[in-house]
Amino acid sequence: xxxxxxxxxxxESASKARSFISQxxxxxxxxxxxxxxxxxxxxxxxxxxxxxxxxxLSVRALVIQFLQSGVK
Amino acid sequence: xxxxxxxxxGGSGKSCLAQNxxxxxxxxxxxxxxxxxxxxxxxxxxxxxxxxxxxxxLNHQAMTGDISKTAVALAxxxxxxxxxCGGRDTRELRSAMVVSDVMLIPTRPKRRDLKTLDYVSDxxxxxxxxxxxxxxxxxxxxAPTLPSQIKRILDAKAVADSFNLPALESVIFxxxxxxxxxxxxxxxxxxxxxxAKKEISQTLFEVLALMGDNK
Numbered sequence: 001x002x003x004x005x006x007x008x009x010x011x012e013s014a015s016k017a018r019s020f021i022s023q024x025x026x027x028x029x030x031x032x033x034x035x036x037x038x039x040x041x042x043x044x045x046x047x048x049x050x051x052x053x054x055x056x057l058s059v060r061a062l063v064i065q066f067l068q069s070g071v072k
Numbered sequence: 073x074x075x076x077x078x079x080x081x082g083g084s085g086k087s088c089l090a091q092n093x094x095x096x097x098x099x100x101x102x103x104x105x106x107x108x109x110x111x112x113x114x115x116x117x118x119x120x121x122x123x124x125x126x127x128x129x130l131n132h133q134a135m136t137g138d139i140s141k142t143a144v145a146l147a148x149x150x151x152x153x154x155x156x157c158g159g160r161d162t163r164e165l166r167s168a169m170v171v172s173d174v175m176l177i178p179t180r181p182k183r184r185d186l187k188t189l190d191y192v193s194d195x196x197x198x199x200x201x202x203x204x205x206x207x208x209x210x211x212x213x214x215a216p217t218l219p220s221q222i223k224r225i226l227d228a229k230a231v232a233d234s235f236n237l238p239a240l241e242s243v244i245f246x247x248x249x250x251x252x253x254x255x256x257x258x259x260x261x262x263x264x265x266x267x268a269k270k271e272i273s274q275t276l277f278e279v280l281a282l283m284g285d286n287k
Binding site for chain 2: 013023024025056061065069
């Protein structure tokens with residue numbers, strides 16, 4: 001395989017890996033999502049945002065995590 | 073060599089297995105790095121606790137986000153990485169799966185837990201595009217010790233098989249020593265329960281054999 005081809009293959013594989021990783025916590029493909037709108041106190045919203053940043057998560061991922069542990 | 077321990081269910085003994093396997097590897101003379109990629113940071117707390125004891129030292133590091141590149145770099149020069157991912161489908165878990173040789177999924181022999189293997193199996197299949205050689209195995213954990221309950225374990229293994237995530241022969245049973253040791257930063261190898269030591273050692277040898285096959 002030429003260098004150019006192998007480089008192209010490597011790039012493709014890295015992009016597939018990135019797309020696989022970015023789908024984390026979004027449920028299965030084809031699984032329908034539901035939107036949840038809730039009004040919450042401003043202070044709590046701030047705290048949730050802080051907690052998400054601390055853990056390196058999105059607010060969505062953190063809320064899902066909390067809800068999941070609540071319904072268990 | 074990279075071993076990822078993860079799944080889609082909390083409380084199934086992932087951190088416990090990661091900690092005990094890491095110590096077992098150290099005892100076998102391997103250079104080991106325990107990576108805590110679980111936001112709950114159970115293994116980091118455990119390792120911190122451990123550093124204050126006389127137990128053999130264990131290198132550990134906490135990581136978040138996409139850990140694939142760092143993990144590959146750290147696994148060079150013959151070091152074995154044991155990555156403890158939480159019980160959820162996270163970026164940490166997926167990025168660890170992309171670069172792992174073996175993935176272990178500790179699962180209790182209970183319906184609710186076994187059901188989650190369906191999701192994990194799907195994840196492993198999707199990961200095949202980027203990591204076709206990943207060996208994924210269920211580890212039956214917290215199994216009842218009563219001989220009359222053996223059917224539960226066999227049934228659980230059959231379910232794991234049906235999801236294409238065959239179970240290891242070795243089974244981790246419910247034993248107080250796991251909790252007692254963990255609370256003081258120790259592994260079963262520094263505690264007094266021969267059966268627990270034996271089941272962790274057997275698990276390790278099975279995993280090492282799997283990795284040997286993959287070479």
